[in-house]
Amino acid sequence: MSTNTVTAPPAGEQAMRPGSPELTQLLERIAEGAARRDKEQIQPFEVIEWIKRSGLTRLRVPEPEGGSGATVRELFRTVIDLAEADSHVAHILRAHFWYVEQVLQSADPGVRRRGLDLLASGAVVGNAFSEQTARPVGLHFETAFTPDGEGFRLNGTKFYSTGSLYADYTQIWASAPGGRIAAAVIPVSRKGVTIKDDWDGFGQRLTGTGTTMLDDVYVRPEELVDLGDPDGEQPPAYQGAFLQLYLQAVTAGVLASVRNDAVALVRHRARNFSHAADPQSPARDRQVLQVVGEIAADAAAARAIVLVAAEAIQAAVDSTVDGIPDADAAEAAQLAAAEAKVAVDRFSYATAARLFDVGGASATQAVHNLDRHWRNVRTISTHNPTHLKAAAVGDHVVNAAPFPTNAFF
Numbered sequence: 001m002s003t004n005t006v007t008a009p010p011a012g013e014q015a016m017r018p019g020s021p022e023l024t025q026l027l028e029r030i031a032e033g034a035a036r037r038d039k040e041q042i043q044p045f046e047v048i049e050w051i052k053r054s055g056l057t058r059l060r061v062p063e064p065e066g067g068s069g070a071t072v073r074e075l076f077r078t079v080i081d082l083a084e085a086d087s088h089v090a091h092i093l094r095a096h097f098w099y100v101e102q103v104l105q106s107a108d109p110g111v112r113r114r115g116l117d118l119l120a121s122g123a124v125v126g127n128a129f130s131e132q133t134a135r136p137v138g139l140h141f142e143t144a145f146t147p148d149g150e151g152f153r154l155n156g157t158k159f160y161s162t163g164s165l166y167a168d169y170t171q172i173w174a175s176a177p178g179g180r181i182a183a184a185v186i187p188v189s190r191k192g193v194t195i196k197d198d199w200d201g202f203g204q205r206l207t208g209t210g211t212t213m214l215d216d217v218y219v220r221p222e223e224l225v226d227l228g229d230p231d232g233e234q235p236p237a238y239q240g241a242f243l244q245l246y247l248q249a250v251t252a253g254v255l256a257s258v259r260n261d262a263v264a265l266v267r268h269r270a271r272n273f274s275h276a277a278d279p280q281s282p283a284r285d286r287q288v289l290q291v292v293g294e295i296a297a298d299a300a301a302a303r304a305i306v307l308v309a310a311e312a313i314q315a316a317v318d319s320t321v322d323g324i325p326d327a328d329a330a331e332a333a334q335l336a337a338a339e340a341k342v343a344v345d346r347f348s349y350a351t352a353a354r355l356f357d358v359g360g361a362s363a364t365q366a367v368h369n370l371d372r373h374w375r376n377v378r379t380i381s382t383h384n385p386t387h388l389k390a391a392a393v394g395d396h397v398v399n400a401a402p403f404p405t406n407a408f409f
Helices: 021-032 034-040 045-054 072-085 087-092 094-105 109-120 239-268 286-318 327-357 372-381 386-399
Strands: 125-128 144-148 151-158 169-176 180-187 193-196 211-219 224-228
Touching: 021 034, 021 045, 021 072, 034 087, 034 372, 045 087, 072 087, 072 239, 072 286, 087 094, 087 239, 087 372, 094 109, 094 125, 094 239, 151 169, 151 180, 169 211, 169 224, 180 211, 239 286, 239 327, 239 372, 286 327, 327 372, 327 386
Parallel strands: 125 169, 144 169
Antiparallel strands: 144 151, 151 211, 169 180, 180 224, 193 211
16 A cells, blocks of 8 residues: 655645746656666655655646646646656556546536645545456446445455555546446545555556555545446547547657667767678767667657647647537547557557667667666557557548547547
């Protein structure tokens, strides 16, 4: 279980602004130890504390509420930069920024007020959404809220709980009485909540993407938010698009880090192959420089693709009334996020692997840990199979088929 405690920001302190010198300094500080943390499996608890104190977790919160009031594009630009510094840290905050978005668009004044108060305290919110069951991935859960007096009891097991290991609260989705689903945001320190660090994927190994066990956890009535009938018609939404584009922002940040490492490799190589275009200097070898240039172009392309899609999500945000966005704007956001994933995944793995084309065999030594980039982008991409995303896009543009109505699309 996380031992984090909420570090409330000083009274009147504004959150860090996107693109500010202070943010640049924070990112540089995070980047300094990122490679070592990945190699030695050092969990970034300290880094998350730096971020909490900086107010970066309140990036999208309106300025009158103590945030930066950042646009969706500014948020995703910052996520890319954070992932360039440390992809694990950026990924850890995915559920948190999704929670912020839910709070900002909630039509329930009480939910919005409680959420803003929680965010103002400096708290980080993780997630307990997915389950490893025989049910199709989507909106049906075996984890359940059952009535207990005025409140509820929560029992079940969640997996892929990214970020909760480092969080102060976790958001849990589960089945509710009457065949409905509901969500609750509860402290990770509450009795009955156990967060296990048992994620063993070959990439993104420090994200705390493990198991959350819920044993007769008490949920207060005001903490439960009804999410409706999972089998009923779902209203227009862009939240899934937000969640999925976030992953592409992390990938874009990883590719920027690949570019940085490619530059450093070439600059520091003391020799080249005798049959190379320039045997004396890799830094003057046009073929080596071509590879670096192609890596840089791919990193720039991934960034541009994500930021253009972020504008479609912003349009959906701007169209939202009483918690529901305009249907056409929500559809456009889903399409943009899906196309971004299909496009970026088509080159991200290869771009991460091309790092070794500029470094030679010595670059594969474990001491350098450069394989982390490929491992990380490949792991990120598996959150939603690219072929399923591409098929849905094709069906949509050819047959006007609607997109899946769950947060996994």
